[in-house]
Amino acid sequence: MTAHSSGEPLTPSSEDYLKAIYRLSSGQDPVSTTGLALRLSLTPASVSGMVKRLSEQGLVEHSPYRGVRLTPEGRRIALRILRRHRLIESYLVAFLGYTWDTVHDEAERLEHAVSDGLIERMAVALGNPRFDPHGDPIPDVDGQIVDFIHVPLSDVRTGETVTIRRADTGDAGRLRYLASAGLVPGTPVKVVDAQPFQGPMKLDLAGAERIVGHELAALLLCSRDGG
């Protein structure tokens, strides 16, 4: 019996796996070895090995050849890391002059090093925010996370108006470009024209016209309700 009792410290590597599984599974669906390997820039063989260990610790369930999913305990830890990551990003932007395209890597390392106490102090300094600078929701201390229905901009039909809610990438180049084009969370956009076959979209941003390719449009998650 090797169940993971809450107190034991996990390695940064394990934490990264759990976080990646959570992100890829949208909380529930089983995740493939290859998907995880791509996300973490590792070989599938390495992932297989680690998944086995996480499974022995009771943090994931693994049906060989069928995929991994988080146990409740694994999800608890994944959400804790996600909270850390997003609060750190928020703090760096709010208090230390970072921009939304540069915080990711820093948070990626700090999330494994900060104590719970420090995270909560940051949360207080920020006024317990519910969203980070990319528009991603921040889980609360108990692991509750808001889950809006978001649509990739690439799926929005011509004529429809939506509000950008999140940019679903950590890539600095893409984030910087999006910011320079005014495509940031909170911005309402109208789809003026959408070409088929992964073609570009023509958008209306408060009167200004923008063209974005399919790849970027797929990254921009939007809400339909006007809030």
Add this chain to the structure above:
Amino acid sequence: MTAHSSGEPLTPSSEDYLKAIYRLSSGQDPVSTTGLALRLSLTPASVSGMVKRLSEQGLVEHSPYRGVRLTPEGRRIALRILRRHRLIESYLVAFLGYTWDTVHDEAERLEHAVSDGLIERMAVALGNPRFDPHGDPIPDVDGQIVDFIHVPLSDVRTGETVTIRRADTGDAGRLRYLASAGLVPGTPVKVVDAQPFQGPMKLDLAGAERIVGHELAALLLCSRDGG
């Protein structure tokens, strides 16, 4: 030839060794395996092994059975970590409500995770301080560090007045006690009486009387010049 060219990332463990060697050697003197092992809470055998690896990387010089000392490159890295550690402590105290007795462990982990960029932003936010909350000098970006002549309070003679400059420990209990007794950096104290054979000292703190044991007095580094 396996010299360490500036760019390669070091492991947290290596960084801890270099920092410990620097602290124990006061910058120059050779350090014993046992001394390092005690400081790092490791076995001497483990230290032997790591020292060999550091030596192969050109970060320390090791004469077997005689001790280790830092190479210029090793010292450069040690000072960089020391700068990080002390700036992080300063930042946590100044901006996140930590007290001087609680920052040590947090800084111990963060010093390996923060980027140079974040450290410099913290330094700017703090106004490029030259001392941390314990009174320890903070090396500048080029590794320059002020080196005052400090005397342990336990060595100060009866009748003499000195100013506390540093508390030479990371132990939270001792630091808390010192703070509660008003024995913090910047405080002038007069030695009223000192008993021999590691006995206690009677001090005068701005009119108030204090008794401290030898162990604590040895931790309090003081300056004689009135500044």
Add this chain to the structure above:
DNA sequence: TTAAGAATTTAGGCTATACTAAATTATTCT
């Protein structure tokens, strides 16, 4: 000066995590 004791290093093991190459299982297409 030599034997006891202290300090140090070597030898051999263990764990975590990654890799490559080979074997296995699943899926898809004819």
Add this chain to the structure above:
DNA sequence: AGAATAATTTAGTATAGCCTAAATTCTTAA
């Protein structure tokens, strides 16, 4: 269905760091 292909796992290897136990070297004191 059966073969080709894709996905996954297993086997074997490497590195970093730690450990204990044994061997070595240094120091000290009779």
